[in-house]
Amino acid sequence: MIDRKxxxxxxxxxxxxxxxxxxxxxxxxxxxHPATHKPLGPExxxxxxxxxxxxxxxxxxxxxxxxxxxxxxxxxxxxxxxxRALSLEKALNTKAHIYYKNESVSxxxxxxxxxxxxxxxxxxxxxxxxxxxxxGAGQWGSALSFxxxxxxxxxxxxxxxxxxxxxxxxxxLIQSWGGKIDPSPSTITKYGRAVLAKTPQSTxxxxxxxxxxxxDTVGREDTKYSLGSVLNHVMLHQTVxxxxxxxxxxxxxxxxxxxxxxxxxxxxxxxxxxxxxxxDKLKGKTNPKVxxxxxxxxxxxxxxxFEYDFGDTAGMTPLVLMYTLGxxxxxxxxHAGGLRYHGMAPIVxxxxxxxxxxxxxxxxxxxxxxxxxxxxxxxxxxxxETSHAIHAAIEEAKHAKEGQVIIFNLSGHGHxxxxxxxxxxxxxxxxxxxxxxxxxxxxxxxPKI
Amino acid sequence: MIDRKxxxxxxxxxxxxxxxxxxxxxxxxxxxHPATHKPLGPExxxxxxxxxxxxxxxxxxxxxxxxxxxxxxxxxxxxxxxxRALSLEKALNTKAHIYYKNESVSxxxxxxxxxxxxxxxxxxxxxxxxxxxxxGAGQWGSALSFxxxxxxxxxxxxxxxxxxxxxxxxxxLIQSWGGKIDPSPSTITKYGRAVLAKTPQSTxxxxxxxxxxxxDTVGREDTKYSLGSVLNHVMLHQTVxxxxxxxxxxxxxxxxxxxxxxxxxxxxxxxxxxxxxxxDKLKGKTNPKVxxxxxxxxxxxxxxxFEYDFGDTAGMTPLVLMYTLGxxxxxxxxHAGGLRYHGMAPIVxxxxxxxxxxxxxxxxxxxxxxxxxxxxxxxxxxxxETSHAIHAAIEEAKHAKEGQVIIFNLSGHGHxxxxxxxxxxxxxxxxxxxxxxxxxxxxxxxPKI
Numbered sequence: 083m084i085d086r087k088x089x090x091x092x093x094x095x096x097x098x099x100x101x102x103x104x105x106x107x108x109x110x111x112x113x114x115h116p117a118t119h120k121p122l123g124p125e126x127x128x129x130x131x132x133x134x135x136x137x138x139x140x141x142x143x144x145x146x147x148x149x150x151x152x153x154x155x156x157x158x159x160x161x162x163x164x165x166r167a168l169s170l171e172k173a174l175n176t177k178a179h180i181y182y183k184n185e186s187v188s189x190x191x192x193x194x195x196x197x198x199x200x201x202x203x204x205x206x207x208x209x210x211x212x213x214x215x216x217x218g219a220g221q222w223g224s225a226l227s228f229x230x231x232x233x234x235x236x237x238x239x240x241x242x243x244x245x246x247x248x249x250x251x252x253x254x255l256i257q258s259w260g261g262k263i264d265p266s267p268s269t270i271t272k273y274g275r276a277v278l279a280k281t282p283q284s285t286x287x288x289x290x291x292x293x294x295x296x297x298d299t300v301g302r303e304d305t306k307y308s309l310g311s312v313l314n315h316v317m318l319h320q321t322v323x324x325x326x327x328x329x330x331x332x333x334x335x336x337x338x339x340x341x342x343x344x345x346x347x348x349x350x351x352x353x354x355x356x357x358x359x360x361x362d363k364l365k366g367k368t369n370p371k372v373x374x375x376x377x378x379x380x381x382x383x384x385x386x387x388f389e390y391d392f393g394d395t396a397g398m399t400p401l402v403l404m405y406t407l408g409x410x411x412x413x414x415x416x417h418a419g420g421l422r423y424h425g426m427a428p429i430v431x432x433x434x435x436x437x438x439x440x441x442x443x444x445x446x447x448x449x450x451x452x453x454x455x456x457x458x459x460x461x462x463x464x465x466x467e468t469s470h471a472i473h474a475a476i477e478e479a480k481h482a483k484e485g486q487v488i489i490f491n492l493s494g495h496g497h498x499x500x501x502x503x504x505x506x507x508x509x510x511x512x513x514x515x516x517x518x519x520x521x522x523x524x525x526x527x528x529p530k531i
Numbered sequence: 532m533i534d535r536k537x538x539x540x541x542x543x544x545x546x547x548x549x550x551x552x553x554x555x556x557x558x559x560x561x562x563x564h565p566a567t568h569k570p571l572g573p574e575x576x577x578x579x580x581x582x583x584x585x586x587x588x589x590x591x592x593x594x595x596x597x598x599x600x601x602x603x604x605x606x607x608x609x610x611x612x613x614x615r616a617l618s619l620e621k622a623l624n625t626k627a628h629i630y631y632k633n634e635s636v637s638x639x640x641x642x643x644x645x646x647x648x649x650x651x652x653x654x655x656x657x658x659x660x661x662x663x664x665x666x667g668a669g670q671w672g673s674a675l676s677f678x679x680x681x682x683x684x685x686x687x688x689x690x691x692x693x694x695x696x697x698x699x700x701x702x703x704l705i706q707s708w709g710g711k712i713d714p715s716p717s718t719i720t721k722y723g724r725a726v727l728a729k730t731p732q733s734t735x736x737x738x739x740x741x742x743x744x745x746x747d748t749v750g751r752e753d754t755k756y757s758l759g760s761v762l763n764h765v766m767l768h769q770t771v772x773x774x775x776x777x778x779x780x781x782x783x784x785x786x787x788x789x790x791x792x793x794x795x796x797x798x799x800x801x802x803x804x805x806x807x808x809x810x811d812k813l814k815g816k817t818n819p820k821v822x823x824x825x826x827x828x829x830x831x832x833x834x835x836x837f838e839y840d841f842g843d844t845a846g847m848t849p850l851v852l853m854y855t856l857g858x859x860x861x862x863x864x865x866h867a868g869g870l871r872y873h874g875m876a877p878i879v880x881x882x883x884x885x886x887x888x889x890x891x892x893x894x895x896x897x898x899x900x901x902x903x904x905x906x907x908x909x910x911x912x913x914x915x916e917t918s919h920a921i922h923a924a925i926e927e928a929k930h931a932k933e934g935q936v937i938i939f940n941l942s943g944h945g946h947x948x949x950x951x952x953x954x955x956x957x958x959x960x961x962x963x964x965x966x967x968x969x970x971x972x973x974x975x976x977x978p979k980i
Contacts, residue, residue, distance in 0.1 A: 085541045086606050092534045157535050158618070158910050169607070169681075187636065189910025191946075231907045232618075251700070254949040257956055258906055457707055458680045461607050461638025497640075497946035500703040507706055 086168055088181075088330040090161035095153060096325040098145040099318045102357045102429060105144070105364045107436045110314075110428060113400040114390060119531055122400050130299050130307040132208040135201060138315035146318060148200075155199045155232060159188045160322065164330035165492075169459035171479070178482035179336065180475060182492040183327050183355055186462060190255070192494030193351045194225030194310055197319035201308050202229040211304040212236035216266060216291030218347065219245050219419035219467065220252025221494055222310030227261030237261035238305075240268060240294045243286035245419040251498040266291035273297050273396050287412045288348075288423045289395035296398050311348025312393060312402075312427045320354025323491065328358055336487060338368050341478050343490035345470035346374040346383065346441075347420045349427030351493035356439070357429075363438065372439045373478075374430060375470040377449075379514035380413040382406065382426045383434050383441035385521050390531040393425055401531065404431040408524035414514045416446050417502030418466040424524075442474060445513040449473045450506040453496070465494035466502050535617055537630075537779040539610035544602060545774040547594040548767045551806045551878060554593070554813045556885045559763075559877060562849040563839060568980055571849050579748050579756040583653040587764035595767060597649075604648045604681060608637045609771065613779035614941075618908040620928070627931035628785065629924060631941040632776050632804055635911060639704070641943030642800045643674030643759055646768035650757050651678040660753040661685035665715060665740030667796065668694050668868035668916065669701025670943055671759030676710030686710035687754075689717060689743045692735035694868040700947045715740035722746050722845050736861045737797075737872045738844035745847050760797025761842060761851075761876045769803025776938065777807055785936060787817050790927050792939035794919035795823040795832065795890075796869045798876030800942035806878075809887065821888045822927075823879060824919040826898075828963035829862035831855065831875045832883050832890035834970050839980040842874055850980065853880040857973035863963045865895050866951035867915040873973075891923060894962040898922045899955040902945070914943035915951050 103110055112121040124136045131139070138146060148156075167180040185193035205213060213235055217223030223239035230237035239261050246253060246265035256263045264270055266286045267277040271294040277284055284290070292309070299307040309316060331339070342359050344352030352374050362368040376383055382405050391406040393399035404426050407413075411424040426434075433439040446466065453469035455476070456462065464472055468491075475490040482488065496503065505511045552559055561570040573585045580588070587595060597605075616629040634642035654662060662684055666672030672688035679686035688710050695702060695714035705712045713719055715735045716726040720743040726733055733739070741758070748756040758765060780788070791808050793801030801823050811817040825832055832854050840855040842848035853875050856862075860873040875883075882888040895915065902918035904925070905911065913921055917940075924939040931937065945952065954960045 083542070087541065089538050089540070091538070092536065093532070189906075189912075228910060250953075251946070251949040254953050254956070255912065258903060258912055258949075258952050260907065454707060457638075458709065461677060463638075463704065463707055497700070498949075500700040500707075500947075503707050504699075504703050507703070 084166060084168065086166050088164040088334055090326055090329060092157045094329060095156060095161055096148065096322050098147055100321040100325060100358050100361065101141060101144055101146055101318055102360060103314065104142045105361055106432055107364065107438065108432060110432060111403040113402045114531065116392065116397055116400060119401065130296060132204045132210060132306060134204040134207065135315050138318055139313060149203060152200050152203050161326045162187050164327055167460055170456060173455065173459045174476060174479050176479040176482055177484040178479045178486045178488050180479055181489040183323055184492050185323060185351065186492055186495035190221065190225040190228050191497060192221040192225065192465065193320060193323060193354055194222050195228060196322055196354065197310065197316045197350065198225040198229035200319045202233045202235055205306050206233045206235060210235065210306045212238065213308045214238040214295040214298040214305055215308045215310065216240045216288060216295045218242050218288050218422060220249050220498065221420055223261065223263065224252060224255045224259065225310065226308055227256040227259040230261065231259045238298060239263040240266040240291040242266055242288060242291050242419060243284065244415040248501055249498055255498065266294050268294060271297045285415050287395060289409055292394035293396035293398055296394065311350040312425065314429060316350050317353040317357065317427055317429055320350050321357050323354035324356060324358030327355060327489065339370050339487045339489045341488040342370050342372045343471050343474045344374060345421060345467050345493060346376050346426065346430060347423050347467060349430035351491050353427060353430060355491040360438065373474055374434065374439050374441050375474045376441065376443050377416055377418055377421045377470060378443045378445045379416045380422050381443045381516065382424065384443045387525055387528060388431060388435050389528045391425060391528050401529065402428045404428045405434065406528060407521060408527040410527045411524040416514065417499065417505065418446060418470065420467040421470065444470055444473050447506065447511050447513055450511065452476050462492065463496045464492060465496045466499050468493045533615060533617065535615050537613040537783055539775055539778060541606045543778060544605060544610055545771050547596055549770040549774060549807050549810065550590060550593055550595055550767055551809060552763060553591045554810060555881055556813065556887065557881060559881060560852040562851045563980065565841065565846055565849055568850065579745060581653045581657040581659060581755060583656065584650060584764050587767055588762060598652060601649050601652050610775045611636050613776055616909055619905060622904065622908045623925060623928050625928040625931055626933040627928040627935045627937050629928055630938040632772055633941050634772060634800065635941055635944035639670065639674040639677050640946060641670040641674065641914065642769060642772060642803055643671050644677060645771055645803065646759065646765045646799065647674040647678035649768045651682045651684060654755050655682045655684060659684065659755045661687065662757045663687045663744040663747040663754055664757045664759065665689045665737060665744045667691050667737045667871055669698050669947065670869055672710065672712065673701060673704045673708065675757055676705040676708040680709045687747060688712040689715040689740040691715055691737060691740050691868060692733060693864040697950055698947050704947065715743050717743060720746040734864050736844060738858055741843035742845035742847055745843065760799040761874065763878060765799050766802035766806065766876055766878055769799045770806050772803035772940065773805060773807030776804060788819050788936045788938040790937040791819050791821045792920050792923045793823060794870060794916050794942060795825050795875065795879060796872050796916060798879035800940050802876060802879060804940040812887065822923055823883065823888050823890050824923045825890065825892050826865055826867055826870045826919060827892045827894045828865045829871050830892045830965065831873065833892045836974055836977060837880060837884050838977045840874060840977045850978065851877045853877045854883065855977060856970060857976040859976045860973040865963065866948065866954065867895060867919065869916040870919065893919055893922050896955065896960050896962055899960065901925050911941065912945045913941060914945045915948050917942045
């Protein structure tokens, strides 16, 4: 009898995070100062991040110890189950073995608490009292609110307006854990007020919300900033996902995956699953197909440029070398709010540029269709973001050879996204594909370095 | 290091359900025909239930085999984790060991699929094509919709109006799994139309919704009825919860629980956890305190009569001997919709009457306060129903002796109940306590047998 759920004991939680940086084919290019365009030193980041995280951002150590206090909290929901999708396989009549890493079992319902807990821990260690952040779909904001409550820090969340309006329950979840939340663009920051003055009906974007959270941070002594994706240290903290998955596949004698899939907004859930598997691929020991899936409406990897750009809209963040659609690109209000970001993690960008990772874009209606098939077989109603990974897994499974192993990251559930299922079920969802001319227009904002 | 999560392998899923009926101090009294008041035979139930479930309803076998096909589906989420609430214990500074059985990990987010899957399986075996049911908070409706999809049966859900309006996301979940849903009182059934004619603004009740689902069933050849609580076979299917918990406590060398707690609406999640532990208590081998917790606004066990009464409002169901507030009692629209029921499972009633189980009632604001403490420590935001069990566990833990073992059933999460948290957080929740005169008035509807 094949087990559906492959479980690990708490004692088998990884003790170290895997840092892919030293294993990359092409070394990472340094982030640059937004004004001088000179490579950044730790002191440039000190106003917004604690020193321990700055060190992790730049480290070339291949492994980083996970502090005991962080491990103890991760054990509230980790190790997460690796699940053999037997019912989905049956419905697809596929020859593949489909596995998903179920990150939806965390309190916030996604992979985001993996890094939230670590980040809040290091902030607390350095005496920080309050953390400001942005959130797109609300997954990150709720994860950070939860982590701040556990360590008794204040939490201020700027939530992209379109999600704030579409997802009132995410807002309530953030409040239930004690976080303070405002829609972005807000009237709290100068930058928010400036955006509203220019575009009173602005639905916001992650780039705008990041600018607001950073402005909030630099204006207050007691506050640091926290980012839920994109940065190297965030990718690092997420590698527990793939490290566990490797042990889980080993424990049942399954072979190395042939296909590894994650959806990408900033890149962190994809990185978390894929990077530990990429360690062997980068050394030429294995050769899995590794797919980063993005929405056609925000095609950063598939249609963007690989250039230095700002992470935010106001141009306050360091410049990083990444795929970008231009830092003032505002994607349409698709329901996968967590994938509406103009940029991409520098490490994920590096891997796509070096063709270690393949990028793919899908329309949201196709993804919702696959999400419903998944819910009606495996039970779990996935987040709209996650549905992009599911759709890719299903597409791959359709023409898979006997015994091919496909693994994807079930990055989150959709319990707070049911209004988007409502839109899909009542045929109100639209697909968007950006004409290249409009993308070229947006790309003009990318600074010349 | 103490593990938070005590896990069982899929192969350790119980193979048999435990039937408490033969172990009761006082034998169960037979259900009576609604018109003749004579004891019911299986043929009287045949129009609404498949024969296999009727047999289970009446069996005196102490153990009932779980069919393989049911086990295979239960494994999508079972065995569920038993969790040591270390963070809650720390926050309470209690000497107790608090454990909760996490039934919120099921696809529908509660214990309800345990019986939904079994019931749909037996219906499918006997050629049934469509199942009609009622739902209060929506937990049962979504569980049945999910189970029907897995076995390819149609599902018609009558949802109590107050929940239908308060919980639009539950409705969408039911629809995502393919179920059809209408608010009750509806215009579909004669009974629904009659209620609406009399009370156009009716917020509905479980009793009314049951009447509608039964009317729907008896009017159609292809349809049977399914109930998510109250009946003996439902309690039976839920005993996997307690059977697993016993194995889980044994596996870590923990002693028998001193206190066992579940919230009660119809009684099934309480029964599921408690009955397997009661086996030894009924034989005098152990003597745990076993607490059934209900809302002060619907105090069936604490203020009702132990009499024969109808399960529904229209008087279409058999008469069963139970605690009841009178079959036309309409509780106020509290947020724990699943606990708004005038009656109680005959077996749970029998155990309370015989003082094997203690009943207790709490106000909803106290329960929400405890629910937030739980969410802010253990991470999981509980269903409003479940918060009643949590509140009792916290009250017990406050004056517990060193090493006292408290276990409660975390029957469901509150992801679709965030509007009720909104009401609580914004101080809009009211508590209701029924004056005895009003209860006496309602009890006049209890028929004289």
